Amino acid sequence: MIGDPATRYREDPVRLIRVVRFAAKLGFDIDPATRAPMPEAAALLSNVPASRLFDEMIKLLQTGHALDSVA
Numbered sequence: 001m002i003g004d005p006a007t008r009y010r011e012d013p014v015r016l017i018r019v020v021r022f023a024a025k026l027g028f029d030i031d032p033a034t035r036a037p038m039p040e041a042a043a044l045l046s047n048v049p050a051s052r053l054f055d056e057m058i059k060l061l062q063t064g065h066a067l068d069s070v071a
Helices: 006-013 015-026 040-045 050-061 067-068
Strands: none
Touching: 006 015, 006 040, 006 067, 015 040, 015 067, 050 067
């Protein structure tokens, strides 16, 4: 992630979902500095419109790596 992960998550909480999706799809581990603020930032997802979350979750589940994404 470019910049401070906690700041980036506050700017756009959907990045939390994207980090997980890309890590599962590309087979890499999430950097500890990127992972550390994720639990606290997860609460920010409650302010994201449901339609946007739905679109991101569809992308996550249709990558062919759904199990790795949600495990």
